[in-house]
Amino acid sequence: MASALVPPGVDPCTVPSGMPPPGQTWNFDNPVSVASITIAICTIMTACALVFVTARIYVNKRALNLSDYFMIVATVLDLAFAGVIISMIKYNRHQWDIPLCWINGQYMKFLFVNTILVGPALYFSKSSIFLMYRQFFSVKREMRIAIIIGLIATFLIYIPSIPLAAIFSAPRVGHSWEELIITRSIELLIPWGIVQGTVSLALDIYIFILPIPILSKLNITFSKRLQLLAVFATALMGVTASVIALAYRIKLVMSADSTWQQAALWMAIVVENNVAIIVGSMPAFANFIRIYVSETKAFKSLQSMLRGSRNDSSKDIQKAPQGPELATFGSPRPRGPSYYELTDSAIMRTQLTTNDSGVSLNPENGGK
Template sequence: MADQTITPAMPPPAGQTSNFINPDYASTKFIAVNSVFLPLALIALIVRTWTRLFVVRSFRWDDSLMLSCALTGVTMDMLNWGLGKHMWDVPLSHLTPQFMKLNVIAAILYCAATGFTKCSVLIFYLRIFPSRSFHIAVWSIVFIAAGYSLASILANILSCTPVAKAWDLSITSGHCMNRPVFYFANAGLGIFTDFATVIVPIPWLRRLQMPSRQKIAVGVILAMGCFVGIVSCIRLVTLYKLLKSPDLTWVTTDALMWCTIELNLGIFGGCITAIRPFIRRYFPRLLGLSSGGGYGSSRPRKYGHPLASIPRSDRPDFTNGENQYSATLTTHGAHENGSEEHILVSTPRSARHNKEVEAALEIVHTVEFDVENSSSSAR
């Protein structure tokens, strides 16, 4: 219902009146998205931190979840000041300075968090690809991602002259940049770095000598990065609406919602690398491993390769998948003992009992052994 004592943030369109009591509200989907994607990123980060501290014991602090939590807190508070409502249903006293100030803070947190997330994934690439040319390519993308993220933070802080004009609409002097256009350009650079992060390791991944399962794991990370790029494209569509519509509090809802999805998916993708060693340690059966070996051990495996073995009629062929090794040891002048022996003679069998020939005989010992292999490489 309209209240003549309250000034709306924007005059209502023709045929509509301001409703400050029970207005149209688009907050439900925004709250649902934050309730799903922030815990998803939080759980992934907990797994990653636990794995680094107690499993692989190689902790590196390159996570951006704290910024994501701060962004969620700021945007949820924006709901109290008009986010999700039409501007004609928002009191002017709510829009400025509170909503506008929180909007600037949210933009700063988003730019910083996405920059940290992309750099974290790129630094992970440096740990698994040793190629110098690859490192040059990755550091180039890191420079671009970190550079435009820092520039975006500064642009949001200094978007107006004086700075307070960005949230205080009562200041009539000075000027401000076109924020929707800036957001649009920033999103374009973000999409470029998202897909560059996915594409750059592909040529080296094909040449990398690692087990297929590890390649699949890296491929999943790349697929997650590609999905994040798609989400960025969807967010770009919402920013286009922001360019065209003056209804700031309403159209900003979808833009911030996709920012939340993009950021938390990026954090989740960066934490995928810790899932495999975590499962190997605590849920080995999911990977088909024995449950008693703990991290760094697996079910003993036997490999079969013939090592110049001599075929025997009374023993199976060791090359038929029985996973045993067969080796030969040739000695001269050996005496008989309890081991199994084969006498190789180049003379007729009738001469075997001849002592002169017997001195020239070779005794060949066939040694059979099993090899157990325990892989302990941390993933």
């Protein structure tokens, strides 16, 4: 089909698929490319996400819940999306550095698969976060409503990508994939990408701020409150990734160098999706570190090396008299009714929130 875009007798592999800027010429042999950066980002981000998800599943292996299953599906889709992107790295160059013969039916299939995968991948990862919130904070009616709103919004933002991809980036019955190059119907999805990116950014901000009022009221020590806020504040990374992805979606509309902007957009989406997976797995990962890593000899040796001489000086400090020990959420022995701590996998199976006065509640015990 690329031959239809060039004069008869001209080899489409000798013709660039885009016009270079004034003063530049095309380069098919050793062009500027972001292929290596793409591979690095996909490999590092998916590896990090796999580590966090594996830790989460291991911690919760005896009582997997809907949020866990959603995160597993998100991880599988994320791996597939990253795999497709890596398989397309030869296109990660300027439009004028790509031979016209490369823009073929196979390329259009790649674009279709990417469009199909990205929406569901983001849907399952971010829905898993809301389902996790429901486990933690579902006592208050207002929080339950807010979580339901978040789940519905997530569905409406990402799932429409599937039918839209089927309509605009797949051929009609009896037509070929190469015909899409002529009709350019896939370009009609670009404005939708901006709409999706904008609302997705608002959703990530919503995910970030949703637990903050509850966490600020928890009847725990200030240091533990900071630890909890730090765990959930990892969602701020998702906001940053969404801003970057939206910027490249806008550039894709305004630039004629579509393959270059498209490569940058795909990398931003990889970061966004993997950050969502990491955010959703962060509480369980923190528990995994506390239970299975912090007590190992290697970790304690590393702590001793980092502390250095501070351990010696700390021995001379007289400890203040200690009062009755306080309860620790998920601890093996109860120590009192008032304070709670994010500790082991029990938090993944227990709903924890506060009432208006800041007293911690456990709905499984009738709110007592």
